[in-house]
Amino acid sequence: MYRRPRVDRAHGPTADPVGIGATADLPDWLNRVHPPPGAEAAVNDAIQVDYDVAGPDQTVRLSVDGVDVTAYADIQPGELQYDMDEGRAPAELDPGTHAARVELVDAAEYGEQPEVLDRFEWEFTLL
Numbered sequence: 001m002y003r004r005p006r007v008d009r010a011h012g013p014t015a016d017p018v019g020i021g022a023t024a025d026l027p028d029w030l031n032r033v034h035p036p037p038g039a040e041a042a043v044n045d046a047i048q049v050d051y052d053v054a055g056p057d058q059t060v061r062l063s064v065d066g067v068d069v070t071a072y073a074d075i076q077p078g079e080l081q082y083d084m085d086e087g088r089a090p091a092e093l094d095p096g097t098h099a100a101r102v103e104l105v106d107a108a109e110y111g112e113q114p115e116v117l118d119r120f121e122w123e124f125t126l127l
Contacts, residue, residue: 037122047064057106057107069082072089098123100123101121
């Protein structure tokens, strides 16, 4: 399992990255998820994942309600953002409770499946 010290660039290593006291619940490679676990959000809010990976061979992928939406997300170094309001989503998310999963994966050789190193799952409610 990947272990890297958590450092919030704005507040230092003891900050609460999700703002709800759930720092201990996130894996070391995951700095923040939005909406936070158990939170309510507007139906047009983006799902955002802030992360740290060990090197260029590691990345993350995001699934919502069992559908891999990584290809529909904007990915920058250390951040993945899935904007459901831009019409790129494979399916609209209706109001209600939804399950999300972010996986830390090791890049695979061409034609092979990437190895899942760790994962984090949470639920949030869209209003």
